[in-house]
Amino acid sequence: MALFLIVAISNTDISDLPLDFSRLRNLSRLDLSFTNIKVFPPEIFELQNLIELHLAGTKITTLPKELRYLKNLRHLDLSGSSISDLPDELYSLPLETLDISNTKLETISPRILDMNLPFLTQEASRVYYYSNSRGIYIQKIEIAELDSSIFSRPREDLQVFFDEWERSKVSLNEARVIFVGNGLVGKSTMIHRIISGSYVEDLAETRGVHIEGWLTPENTLVKFWDFGGQSIMHSTHKFFLSQRCLYVVVLEPV
Numbered sequence: 728m729a730l731f732l733i734v735a736i737s738n739t740d741i742s743d744l745p746l747d748f749s750r751l752r753n754l755s756r757l758d759l760s761f762t763n764i765k766v767f768p769p770e771i772f773e774l775q776n777l778i779e780l781h782l783a784g785t786k787i788t789t790l791p792k793e794l795r796y797l798k799n800l801r802h803l804d805l806s807g808s809s810i811s812d813l814p815d816e817l818y819s820l821p822l823e824t825l826d827i828s829n830t831k832l833e834t835i836s837p838r839i840l841d842m843n844l845p846f847l848t849q850e851a852s853r854v855y856y857y858s859n860s861r862g863i864y865i866q867k868i869e870i871a872e873l874d875s876s877i878f879s880r881p882r883e884d885l886q887v888f889f890d891e892w893e894r895s896k897v898s899l900n901e902a903r904v905i906f907v908g909n910g911l912v913g914k915s916t917m918i919h920r921i922i923s924g925s926y927v928e929d930l931a932e933t934r935g936v937h938i939e940g941w942l943t944p945e946n947t948l949v950k951f952w953d954f955g956g957q958s959i960m961h962s963t964h965k966f967f968l969s970q971r972c973l974y975v976v977v978l979e980p981v
């Protein structure tokens with residue numbers, strides 16, 4: 728007989744779980760939202776049948792690596808909590824919903840893309856268990872190291888962004904040169920001229936962003952980021968603008 732055990736002690740003053748709490752081996756849903764809990768209770772790791780865990784509005788700042796023991800966890804609600812970092816172990820859980828809305832993270836790992844879940848900006852229903860709301864809820868999220876509105880971009884843009892972002896964290900003998908400007912002003916032609924040394928007419932219109940590498944005689948890899956200039960692309964540019972790169976704004980061909 729399947730036994731579903733649910734414990735909801737949300738909105739209470741508790742700050743720890745009782746020691747023998749871990750004996751509730753069949754617990755499937757645990758709601759500790761808006762309690763005074765400040766540290767992730769280690770008793771939870773024993774609850775290997777846990778499917779849904781709510782820690783919304785708690786003062787928990789970090790999730791321990793032991794999170795990986797919760798092999799059946801499908802729904803994790805961290806909304807409005809004090810969480811500042813997500814451990815890599817989180818990304819190997821079989822999560823169907825992750826709610827990190829209203830949180831302030833210092834950074835976020837590109838591994839969040841491995842979860843293969845859509846990013847959702849609406850408010851989450853608090854009853855994930857009965858709903859089919861698969862996704863990562865990111866309403867009002869703030870991430871210190873990046874502009875969180877990047878998550879509204881298509882997945883391919885996100886992958887390019889995160890790949891480059893990761894690479895920029897290690898010291899590479901590399902430079903980044905970003906070409907922006909309206910359509911048909913000669914951005915791609917100029918890049919082609921620098922790389923090949925020749926002027927070629929009528930290159931194809933650039934769609935999205937095209938990255939081309941050029942190894943200088945000094946052995947520095949210069950990466951040219953060539954943005955499509957159609958106005959529809961302009962809203963994408965800001966996600967790729969960062970410090971430590973050279974910008975070339977192309978105005979018109981002569």
Ligand SMILES: Nc1nc2c(ncn2[C@@H]2O[C@H](COP(=O)(O)OP(=O)(O)OP(=O)(O)O)[C@@H](O)[C@H]2O)c(=O)[nH]1
Pocket residue numbers: 908909910911912913914915916917927928929930931932933934954955956957980981
């Ligand atoms: N006269 C003149 N034409 C140029 C020059 N550079 C490029 N062109 C021509 O202008 C057109 C557009 O050049 P592209 O390099 O594709 O322009 P782009 O800015 O990359 O355009 P998008 O990819 O649509 O954003 C092509 O027909 C080029 O041959 C230039 O210096 N002088």
Ligand SMILES: [Mg+2]
Pocket residue numbers: 914915916931932933953954955956
């Ligand atoms: Mg172009």
